[in-house]
Amino acid sequence: MYVASKFEDVRPLRLSELVFITDNTYTEQEVLLAEKQMLETLDFNLVVPSPYRFLERWCCVSKASTQLFFMA
Numbered sequence: 001m002y003v004a005s006k007f008e009d010v011r012p013l014r015l016s017e018l019v020f021i022t023d024n025t026y027t028e029q030e031v032l033l034a035e036k037q038m039l040e041t042l043d044f045n046l047v048v049p050s051p052y053r054f055l056e057r058w059c060c061v062s063k064a065s066t067q068l069f070f071m072a
Contacts, residue, residue: 001013001018002015002018002034002035003035003038003046005018007046013053014030015028015031018031019031024067043060
């Protein structure tokens, strides 16, 4: 949940918020350890680059109209 929050959310969860949400089932250190193990297992490969994401980023950087992007 912590990794997903960092990856997808505009304002990712703070570690203390995640511990609170889990009703202190896990400590901050345990959450960090789980995150480390997960990322090492995935070899830090979280996404596959795609033309869609490239064009999405290009539109943002170039201030292009997103309507041009979604017309295809």
